[in-house]
Amino acid sequence: ILNVEQSPQSLHVQEGDSTNFTCSFPSSNFYALHWYRWETAKSPEALFVMTLNGDEKKKGRISATLNTKEGYSYLYIKGSQPEDSATYLCASNQAGTALIFGKGTTLSVSS
Amino acid sequence: NAGVMQNPRHLVRRRGQEARLRCSPMKGHSHVYWYRQLPEEGLKFMVYLQKENIIDESGMPKERFSAEFPKEGPSILRIQQVVRGDSAAYFCASSPSGGFNTGELFFGEGSRLTVL
Numbered sequence: 001i002l003n004v005e006q007s008p009q010s011l012h013v014q015e016g017d018s019t020n021f022t023c024s025f026p027s028s029n030f031y032a033l034h035w036y037r038w039e040t041a042k043s044p045e046a047l048f049v050m051t052l053n054g055d056e057k058k059k060g061r062i063s064a065t066l067n068t069k070e071g072y073s074y075l076y077i078k079g080s081q082p083e084d085s086a087t088y089l090c091a092s093n094q095a096g097t098a099l100i101f102g103k104g105t106t107l108s109v110s111s
Numbered sequence: 112n113a114g115v116m117q118n119p120r121h122l123v124r125r126r127g128q129e130a131r132l133r134c135s136p137m138k139g140h141s142h143v144y145w146y147r148q149l150p151e152e153g154l155k156f157m158v159y160l161q162k163e164n165i166i167d168e169s170g171m172p173k174e175r176f177s178a179e180f181p182k183e184g185p186s187i188l189r190i191q192q193v194v195r196g197d198s199a200a201y202f203c204a205s206s207p208s209g210g211f212n213t214g215e216l217f218f219g220e221g222s223r224l225t226v227l
Contacts, residue, residue, distance in 0.1 A: 034215060043115070043202070044154075046215035089154070098144070098167055099216065103153035 002026055004092050006102035013080050014110055020076045021105040023090030027071035034099060035064055035075055036089040044089055047075075080109045113138065116185075117203050117219035125227050130190040130197070132222045136205030143186040144216060145178060148200040157201075160186060193226045200224075 005024045013019050025033065032051050036044040048057040053068040061078045077084055087104040116135040124130050136143050141162050146154040156170040160180035171178065175193075180186040190197055200223045204216035 036218075041220075043218040043220045044216075045218070049215050091154075098156040098159055098170065100156060101146070101154040 002092065002094060002097065002100045004090055004100050004102040006088075006090050006105050008105060009103065010106040010108070012108045012110065015081060017080050017109075018076070018078045019080055019107065020074050021088055021090075021107075023073045023075070023092075023102055025071050025073075025090075025092035026094075027068055029094040030068045030071070031093050031095045031097075032099075033066055033068075033073050034089075034091040035073070036091065038087040038089055038104065040086075047088075077107070080107070082109045082111045085109045115140075115203055115205050115217050115219035117201075117222050119222060120220065121223050121225070123225045123227060124193050126194055127192050130193050130224055130226075132188040132190075132201050132203075132224070133185040134188070134203030134205075134219060135185040136203075137207075137217050140205035140207050140217070142206045142208070143180050144204045144206075145186075145188050146202045146204065148202065148221075150199070154202060157188070190224070193224070195226045198224055198226045 007022050034049050035047040037047050038044040048064045050066040055066040057064050063076045066073045085108050087106045089104045091099045091101040093099045118133050143160045145157040148154050158171050158178045159167040163182050175191045177189045200221045202221045204218045206214050
């Protein structure tokens with residue numbers, strides 16, 4: 001069974017700090033890696049979908065990298081702002097299988 | 112363009128009753144996925160459906176749970192004879208195209224089921 005692990009479970013940073021989270025997943029038969037942002041009382045929204053080893057994607061102050069050979073992805077937030085406070089979900093799948101989610105990293109940014 | 116719509120947002124049932132959760136995918140999306148979030152847990156895959164077909168139900172409990180996505184109307188997740196352990200948030204997601212592809216999922220805001 002595919003197991004996606006995220007760390008840390010939660011973290012608290014000050015406004016302006018840069019931070020990063022880790023997602024690990026099985027590297028065998030890898031198909032895709034997704035990152036979602038989930039704000040309280042809202043629905044998860046996709047940030048990135050990555051498929052190729054070495055992929056790097058960026059959206060504003062948020063970026064992500066992918067290493068499919070060793071089975072990990074990093075999400076980086078540069079200069080955290082209070083509005084970045086949310087739970088960040090990582091999900092991965094193998095070819096022909098459902099997207100499996102990690103438990104998420106909950107980020108709290110204080111002003 | 113309306114997003115994924117789920118209703119009811121909150122549902123309270125007594126043990127033994129039936130719960131029906133509905134999901135209308137985004138316009139143009141023909142693939143629906145149901146996930147369950149138990150307290151202190153992540154999103155757990157339950158079932159993947161296309162119009163009139165169940166593609167993958169590997170995450171569905173073997174008993175009491177069923178899902179459908181008819182040709183017309185929303186997808187429905189049905190839980191018969193609910194027990195307290197069924198209390199959870201149930202999320203629906205949709206995608207425009209083929210199967211477990213690399214496209215992102217579009218989520219609804221979830222239906223929170225409480226079983227008394």
